[in-house]
Amino acid sequence: MSASPEPATAPLLELRxxxxxFPGVLANDQVxxxxxxxxxxxxxxxxxAGKSTLVKMIYGILKPDAGEILWKGxxxxxxxxxxxxxxxxxxxFQHFSLFDSLTVFENIILGMDAGEDSARLRRDIAEIxxxxxxxxxxxxHVYTLSVGERQRIEIIRCLLLKPALLVMDEPTSVLTPQExxxxxxxxxxxxxxxxxxxxxxxxxxxxxALCSHATILRGGRVVDSVAVDQExxxxxxxxxxxxxxxxxxxxxxxxxxxxxxxxxxxxxxxxDEFGIPLRNISLQVRGGEILGIAGVAGNGQxxxxxxxxxxxxxxxxxVRIDGNDCGHLGPNDRRMLGLATIPEERLGHGAVPGIDLTxxxxxxxxxxxxxxxxxxxxxxxxxxxxxxxxxxFRVKASGNRAPxxxxxxxxxxxxxxxxxICQDPELLVVSQPTWGVDAGxxxxxxxxxxxxxxxGTAVLxxxxxxxxxMRISHRIAAICAGSVSATYRVxxxxxxxxxxxxxxxxxxxxxxxxxxx
Amino acid sequence: xxxxxxxxxxxxxxxxxxxxxxxxALTLLSGVILFAFMGVDPAGALYAFFxxxxxxxYGWGELAVKATPLVLIAVALSIGFRAGVxxxxxxxxxxxxxxxxxxxALLFHDIEGFWILPLMxxxxxxxxxxxxxxxxxxxxxxNANEILVSLMLTYVAGxxxxxxVHGPWRDTDGFNFPESRVFNASATxxxxxSGTRLHLGAVMALAVVVAGWVLIARTLIGFQVKVIGEAPxxxxxxxxxxxxxxxxxxxxxxxxxxLAGLIEVAGPIGQLQPxxxxxxxxxxxxxxxxxxxxxxxxxxxxxxxxxSYLGGESAQITLNLPLAVTGVFQGMLxxxxxxxxxxxxxxxxxxxxxxxxxx
Numbered sequence: 001m002s003a004s005p006e007p008a009t010a011p012l013l014e015l016r017x018x019x020x021x022f023p024g025v026l027a028n029d030q031v032x033x034x035x036x037x038x039x040x041x042x043x044x045x046x047x048x049a050g051k052s053t054l055v056k057m058i059y060g061i062l063k064p065d066a067g068e069i070l071w072k073g074x075x076x077x078x079x080x081x082x083x084x085x086x087x088x089x090x091x092x093f094q095h096f097s098l099f100d101s102l103t104v105f106e107n108i109i110l111g112m113d114a115g116e117d118s119a120r121l122r123r124d125i126a127e128i129x130x131x132x133x134x135x136x137x138x139x140x141h142v143y144t145l146s147v148g149e150r151q152r153i154e155i156i157r158c159l160l161l162k163p164a165l166l167v168m169d170e171p172t173s174v175l176t177p178q179e180x181x182x183x184x185x186x187x188x189x190x191x192x193x194x195x196x197x198x199x200x201x202x203x204x205x206x207x208x209a210l211c212s213h214a215t216i217l218r219g220g221r222v223v224d225s226v227a228v229d230q231e232x233x234x235x236x237x238x239x240x241x242x243x244x245x246x247x248x249x250x251x252x253x254x255x256x257x258x259x260x261x262x263x264x265x266x267x268x269x270x271x272d273e274f275g276i277p278l279r280n281i282s283l284q285v286r287g288g289e290i291l292g293i294a295g296v297a298g299n300g301q302x303x304x305x306x307x308x309x310x311x312x313x314x315x316x317x318x319v320r321i322d323g324n325d326c327g328h329l330g331p332n333d334r335r336m337l338g339l340a341t342i343p344e345e346r347l348g349h350g351a352v353p354g355i356d357l358t359x360x361x362x363x364x365x366x367x368x369x370x371x372x373x374x375x376x377x378x379x380x381x382x383x384x385x386x387x388x389x390x391x392x393f394r395v396k397a398s399g400n401r402a403p404x405x406x407x408x409x410x411x412x413x414x415x416x417x418x419x420x421i422c423q424d425p426e427l428l429v430v431s432q433p434t435w436g437v438d439a440g441x442x443x444x445x446x447x448x449x450x451x452x453x454x455x456g457t458a459v460l461x462x463x464x465x466x467x468x469x470m471r472i473s474h475r476i477a478a479i480c481a482g483s484v485s486a487t488y489r490v491x492x493x494x495x496x497x498x499x500x501x502x503x504x505x506x507x508x509x510x511x512x513x514x515x516x517x
Numbered sequence: 518x519x520x521x522x523x524x525x526x527x528x529x530x531x532x533x534x535x536x537x538x539x540x541x542a543l544t545l546l547s548g549v550i551l552f553a554f555m556g557v558d559p560a561g562a563l564y565a566f567f568x569x570x571x572x573x574x575y576g577w578g579e580l581a582v583k584a585t586p587l588v589l590i591a592v593a594l595s596i597g598f599r600a601g602v603x604x605x606x607x608x609x610x611x612x613x614x615x616x617x618x619x620x621x622a623l624l625f626h627d628i629e630g631f632w633i634l635p636l637m638x639x640x641x642x643x644x645x646x647x648x649x650x651x652x653x654x655x656x657x658x659x660n661a662n663e664i665l666v667s668l669m670l671t672y673v674a675g676x677x678x679x680x681x682v683h684g685p686w687r688d689t690d691g692f693n694f695p696e697s698r699v700f701n702a703s704a705t706x707x708x709x710x711s712g713t714r715l716h717l718g719a720v721m722a723l724a725v726v727v728a729g730w731v732l733i734a735r736t737l738i739g740f741q742v743k744v745i746g747e748a749p750x751x752x753x754x755x756x757x758x759x760x761x762x763x764x765x766x767x768x769x770x771x772x773x774x775x776l777a778g779l780i781e782v783a784g785p786i787g788q789l790q791p792x793x794x795x796x797x798x799x800x801x802x803x804x805x806x807x808x809x810x811x812x813x814x815x816x817x818x819x820x821x822x823x824x825s826y827l828g829g830e831s832a833q834i835t836l837n838l839p840l841a842v843t844g845v846f847q848g849m850l851x852x853x854x855x856x857x858x859x860x861x862x863x864x865x866x867x868x869x870x871x872x873x874x875x876x
Contacts, residue, residue, distance in 0.1 A: 311753045331756035341754075349750045355743065363744065363755045372737045379735075 010073055012037045012196045013058070013089075013165055018067035020053055027053040029220045031067070035165065035213075040187060040197045042207040042228065044240055045217035046438050048408075051200050054217070055167050058198075059091050060084040090158035091167040094174075096150050098142050104153055105138035111157055121160075128159050132186045146503075147296055148179040155186070166190065167198045172206060173464065174297055177499035184210050202240070203467075204233040216240055241439045257287025260338070260427040260458035261308070262320040268307055276300035278307060279483045285458040287426070290449060292473030293462045293484065294498050300482035301462045302344060305431045308460075309341035310334045321427060332367045338426030340364070342416055344435065344462075346409065350416045353405035357397060360404050361386035361419050368423050385422070393418035393444060410441030417445050421452055428452060431462040446472050466495055466502075475514060480504040486513035522863040532861045537807045537818065540853035547849055557836055565835045566828035566842070576827065578713025582785055583823035585722045586611070586777035586794070588816055590801035592729040593773030595810035597766030599733075600742040601749075604767055606652065606667025607774040608798025609674035610645040614775025615782045616678055617644025619789045622704035622782075623686060623697055633703040637779055645775015646768045648674060653767040657760045663767065671798070679791045686789060697789035706784040718780035722819075725773065729812035738765060774798055795826065803851045822847065 011034040018031040027050045035041045045051045056062040058069070060078040068075050071087055078084050084091075098107050109121060122138060129136045134152045142150060151171065158166055168187075172180045187197055187210065199211055207214055208228060215225045216239045224239050266281040278300055285291045295301055306312045308319060314327035321337045331341075343349040351360045362382045366372040371382045386400040393414045397407055404412055413434070420428060433449065434442035449472060453459045462479070463469050469476055470490060477487040478501035485501040492511050500508065507513060548566070549559040570576045590607045597604050604610075618641030625633050651670060655661035679695070688698045706716040733739040745752040745762045752759060781793050804822050808814030829843030 309754065310756070331754065335756070343754060345750070348748045349754055352744050352748045352751045354747050359740065359744075362740065363751065366737065367756075372740075375737050376735055377737055377740060 011035060011070070012039075012072060013198075014070040014073075015054075015058070016068050016070065018054060018057060018069075019065050020057060020062060021065055026220050028057070028064075031217070031220075031222050033215045033222070033225070035196045035198060037164070037196055038191050038194045039213060040191050040199055040211045042211035042214035043198060043200045043217065044202065044204075044207060044214045044236065046202055046240060048438070049217040049240075050220040051217055052169070053220075055091070055169060055198065055200060058084070059089060059167065085161055085163075088162075088164035089167065090161050090163035090165070092151065092154045092158055092169065092171060094169045094171075096154050098150055098153060100143040101141065103139050103141055104136055104145075107142060107153060108138075108157055108160070112160075124160055125156060128156050132159065132189055133182065134186060147174040147298065148176070148182075151175070151183075159190075163195065165196045165198065167200070169200045170202075171199075172201070172203065176296060176502045177466065177495050178503065179499075180206070204236045204240075205467075207236065208233060218242055237439075256289070257456055257458070258322070259284045259286050260322055261285040261429070261460065262323075263308075264318055264320070266304075266307060266314055266318040268303065268312060268314060270303070271312065276303050276482045278303050279481075281482075281484045283477065283484060283487060285427070285460050287456045287458050288453055289474045290453050290459040290461060290472055291487065292469035292476040292490070293460065293479050294466050294469050294476060294502055295462070295464065295479035296502055297464055299479050301431055301464075301479060303482070304479065304484075305341060305343055305429060305462060308429050309339070309343075331364075335364065335368050335423075340420035340423055340425035340428045342420055342428070342430040342433065344431040346412050346416060347405055351404040351412060354403055356401045356403050357386040357390065357395075357407075357415060358383045358400045360415070361389060361400075364419060365423055389415055389418040389422050392422060393448070410437035413437045414441050414444055417448060421448055425452075425457060427458045427460075429460040429462070432464065433461060434465065434468060435463075442468075466498060470495065470498075478502040488512075489514055519867070521866045522859070523866055524863055525861075528862045532857075534809065534814075536857035536861055537809065537814075537854060540807070540850055540857050541821070543853040543857075544846060544849045547853075548846060551845070555838070557838065562832060562836055562838070565832045566846075567824060569835065570824060570827035570831045574710075575713050578710055578715040579827055580820060580823050581715050581719045582713075583826045584819040585716075585718045585784075586781060586797040587801050587804050587822055588722045588819035589718075589725050589777045589780070590770070590774045590798060591804035591808060591815045591819055592725050592812050593770045594801055595805040595808065595812070595815055596729060596732065596739070596742055597770045598746075598805055599810055600746040600762050600766045602763050602766035603664045604649065604652070604667050604770040605664050605802065606649070606669075606671045606798070607770055607801055608794065608796060609667070609671030610648045610771040610774035611778035611781070611794055611798045612671075612674040612678050613648040614641040614645035614778030615789065615793050616674075616681065616778075617641055617647075617775070618779030619697065619700070619782045620686075622700040623789075625704070626698060626701060629701070629703045631703070634706070634783065637704060637783060638776065641775045641779025642772045643775065645771040645773070645778065647771070648775070649767040649771025650764075653764045656767075657763055663763075667767075678789070678793070682789050682791055688788075695791050699788045700783060704783060705787055706780060714785050716780075716784040718777075718784050721776070721780065723816075726812045726816050729815075733812065738762075742766065774801075800847060803847055803854075807850065807854055821850075825850075 013035045015031060015033040018028050020028045031054055043051050053062060057064045060080045060083050069078060105122065108125060109116060109118060125138055134156055136149065136152050136156065171183060175183065191197055201207055211228050214228050216223050218240065262284045263281050266278055268278040270277045276299060281304065307314050310329055310331040316327050317325055319327045321334060321339055324337055326334050326337060347353045352363065362371050362377065365385060369385060371378055371385060383400045389395065390397055390400065395415045395418065396411045407415065417433065433445050449459055461469065461473060473490050475487045476490050476493065476498060478485045478498055480502055481504060485505065486507045488511055493508065497508050497511065548563060552559040552562040571580065594604060594607060618637040621637045621640050648670060652663040652666040655666050656663045682697055683695045686697045688696055706718055708714065708716050741752065741757040742762055744755060745757060745759055749759055777797060778793065782789055786793055800822050804815055804818045808818035825843050825846045829840050832838040832842055833840050
């Protein structure tokens with residue numbers, strides 16, 4: 001490729017012309033990549049660019065259709081993950097495979113070969129965790145650990161194998177900013193000791209901070225292979241997305257409006273053993289403002305959204321929309337009060353996979369837009385509503401008869417967001433508005449949320465993406481273990497301070513909390 | 518060798534409708550092989566089974582008589598199946614409908630009146646609904662599996678009917694046969710085609726097909742059923758009540774089965790007997806799936822299954838084949854249909870020898 005300087009030493013791993021197709025998609029097309037010993041190499045690309053397919057071939061989970069893998073200069077076939085581990089390739093997945101009810105030590109020894117000396121393993125774990133700044137108590141049960149601590153188990157598991165190459169798949173999406181810093185230090189130390197690291201991400205700032213080289217994938221092809229210090233986040237973004245996006249506008253001034261949503265001591269038991277109980281959540285959202293709630297996944301975001309949407313009922317007085325107590329009302333009665341909600345999960349929650357766009361438009365709009373009256377559906381009007389959403393939000397679909405699961409993630413998300421916004425809500429609550437969607441769709445959605453707030457709608461955005469919240473919100477708070485922190489003006493707090501809130505700090509010292517915009 | 522099923526990214530929509538026809542062809546092919554092994558001329562056997570019953574006007578009437586309860590029940594069951602509510606106990610609901618509706622006929626045995634038949638119909642429907650309300654209550658209140666509860670209640674219903682006709686409702690002038698008195702004219706469904714047993718129930722079944730179609734295609738509850746069946750979480754998000762859909766599905770299926778039971782005893786049978794159905798309630802499950810859970814498909818599938826009943830009788834008479842051939846044909850049809858459906862949605866691959874650790 002272009003400006004790639006030759007690495008000084010022979011590469012540890014070299015991929016040549018890796019190609020892999022799935023029915024209907026060419027996921028990897030002639031991908032070349034080369035990693036030197038001790039190098040932290042970024043694999044950069046948007047969702048769907050083919051990053052996962054490539055690393056699955058490196059780790060022996062997928063077989064390439066064509067291409068060859070050179071390990072330490074020799075052509076090697078990697079038929080299975082076990083073989084990859086024997087070679088010296090270890091991988092930390094985005095989703096952990098840990099048993100919650102077992103201790104850290106038990107989880108680690110389960111992944112080892114039989115006959116491992118447990119006393120020696122204990123010593124090894126203690127040594128690795130001390131040496132690489134991965135503090136972990138081997139006798140804690142996994143369910144008591146934070147996501148960041150669980151990730152440490154996976155890293156230690158990998159390091160016990162003394163790998164030559166460590167592959168990390170989007171490791172920071174579940175971490176607070178502080179935990180990210182800690183992880184980076186560990187990774188740098190490992191690289192200094194000669195381990196190569198393949199770091200998969202789409203977060204440009206992280207790649208700038210951590211990696212020396214980056215291979216950029218787009219649409220399954222390598223678009224460039226670059227030395228990171230020659231690039232800026234903007235040039236990396238342009239290569240990753242193919243076209244430079246105009247900078248997003250500042251949140252801007254707003255007209256302070258009436259309080260639309262008021263939560264007061266919202267407390268809810270967990271629905272099942274995997275749920276998170278909500279504890280004493282109080283907050284207000286006013287017309288015209290965007291309130292962001294940051295938080296690491298699994299801290300009660302879904303439960304909070306359902307308590308507001310009416311999918312779970314709350315105690316009297318805990319949820320008020322425009323002053324109306326609606327804790328006992330179901331979703332459609334709340335919609336009639338002006339509420340619209342967008343859940344995190346697109347397929348199966350926000351939309352029904354096998355039903356067409358017309359039906360999925362009807363799903364939440366039938367009452368507010370009178371698309372069904374006296375128990376009968378007006379399909380003509382419903383189809384026109386779906387068409388209007390498709391047109392206004394530039395959803396790429398074959399028409400209103402296209403089933404929801406035939407759309408790409410970004411297009412379906414645009415449709416769902418559009419469906420709610422086209423109902424002219426006075427209050428919108430949205431969870432993970434741009435999770436897993438491409439940059440263009442994310443931009444469309446952000447613009448739509450801004451425009452909605454500018455028109456006077458109160459908007460509550462729950463997101464794991466702190467950058468997103470810092471860009472679009474006026475005020476920000478964090479959710480941790482079912483409790484929501486105090487809220488702050490976005491300009492008053494740093495990412496690190498929000499990281500403290502995400503880790504469970506209820507209030508920040510020295511920053512003025514604001515209860516309304 | 519181990520085989521692995523791999524989901525197809527986009528199952529063919531045409532095949533979804535072709536699969537019943539493929540299953541039918543495979544059933545016929547297997548039938549030919551089966552008859553050959555039994556030493557029966559396959560062509561003659563197939564003729565006796567599938568053609569001979571339809572060579573007379575009476576035969577066509579019988580076809581409609583057998584199809585009526587199947588279609589009635591299957592239309593309603595298919596709506597429940599769309600919602601993921603597995604009412605397997607339509608046979609028991611049918612029996613309760615026959616008992617409740619037939620009870621009215623026996624209660625007013627000495628009275629003539631235009632109102633008796635409508636009252637029987639209402640009570641038949643109510644009886645089937647009441648029987649289906651038990652699994653609905655247990656499912657919504659205690660999360661008890663409706664498949665088991667509704668299925669087991671079928672045997673309770675059968676024994677209850679048996680008790681009634683052996684005991685309190687036995688015809689005192691009936692030479693000690695376990696049968697009720699024969700219903701009088703006011704309590705019997707009128708025949709609508711001379712020279713056959715075709716009765717008013719067939720018209721009701723057609724009306725139910727149309728009503729089922731309207732319900733699925735036009736009404737909000739039909740839409741709710743589909744949403745809840747496909748994605749319950751999306752249903753709750755839309756504000757639909759899962760509980761309500763469970764009740765609706767079971768009561769609809771129970772009501773239709775109860776009506777079918779009443780139609781049987783007030784139509785072709787004309788009295789209560791220990792056995793009033795050759796398993797219509799179970800066969801209707803096959804009909805619903807062969808008909809692709811769509812009312813129009815159910816109508817054709819119901820006629821096909823009715824033919825298998827007639828064919829079995831005809832083969833028994835002309836070829837001396839056991840009546841169980843009917844059950845074998847019905848079973849094969851369902852088996853091949855399910856197999857076709859699996860292959861529409863999945864492709865088969867030999868599983869690789871090295872076990873891959875799930876990530």
